[in-house]
Amino acid sequence: MALESIALEHLPASHTVHTALFRNVKNxxxxHQQLLAGNKDFEYALIDASVIMSRLHALAAAYRAVNDSLESRLRSRNVHSEIVFSLSPNNNIAESFRRFGITPQTTNLLAIKVSTPSSPATATEIQSHLSKEVDGEQVEFSDEVLQTMTDLARVKKIYKLNSTGGGNNGGKKGVNGTSGLGASGLEDERKELEILVLGSMALRGATN
Structure with a gap:
């Protein structure tokens, strides 16, 4: 499975977002230690995929981070740490890294790399580096795959959300923190939660 390179709308073509999703990560x-050490070879947004609901969820954070970088509004160290921070519903940077960033216990990992004119890494170079350094199975960066990784109960807790299908409605809990709904009901719940999550991310921006 190859790296996916994405040109986000309304951003310069010179700023490309590269994404790679891994499951069963063993290292x-x-x-995590490379990030803590500030190893420049590992300048990625390394995100625990269990708290990512969809492609849109992740790419919304990437868009905001790149846009803030272009507008000189970064709140964190660089555009990659800003992607992790942009997932947060509040302004606590350290907390956002604990909640959304890679930890020693992470098994499903989303790696995002932004190539820019000042840091023009190619897709081939990024793919080669990740293939060498990440001990895990690279899989398609798709909503379908992400849904198998998402811990909905954890997402609800982080964003302080309760959709109509789950939470405190007395419904029976199902897999990954979902309520005991059928396939159609679960899909509706996920869509509703995604809207609430994106709204929570946007609201933080509006209150900065």
Whole structure:
């Protein structure tokens, strides 16, 4: 499975977002340590995929981070740490890294790399580096795959959300923190939660 390179709408073509999704990662502790050490070879947004609901969820954070970088509004160290921070519903940067960033216990990992004129990494170079350094199975960056990784109960807790299908409605809990709904009901619940999550991310921006 190859790296996916995405040109986000309304952003310069010179700023490309590269994404790679991995499952069954076995060396998260090593990768986490590289970030803590400030190893420039590991300048990625390394995100625990269990708290990502969809492509839109992740790309909305990437869009905001790149846009803030272009407007000189970064709140964190660089555009990659800003992607992790942009997922947060509040302004606590350290908390956003704990909630959304890679930890030694991470098993499903989303890696995002932004190539820019000042840091023009190619897709081939990024793919080669990730293939070498991440001990895990690279899979398609798709909503269908992400849904198998998402811990909905954790997402609801982080964003302080309760959709009509789950939470405190007395419904029976199902897999990954979902309520005991059928396939159609679960899909509706996920869509509703995604809207609420995106709204929570946007609201933080409006209150900065």
């Amino acid at each position: 998260a502790s090593f990768l």
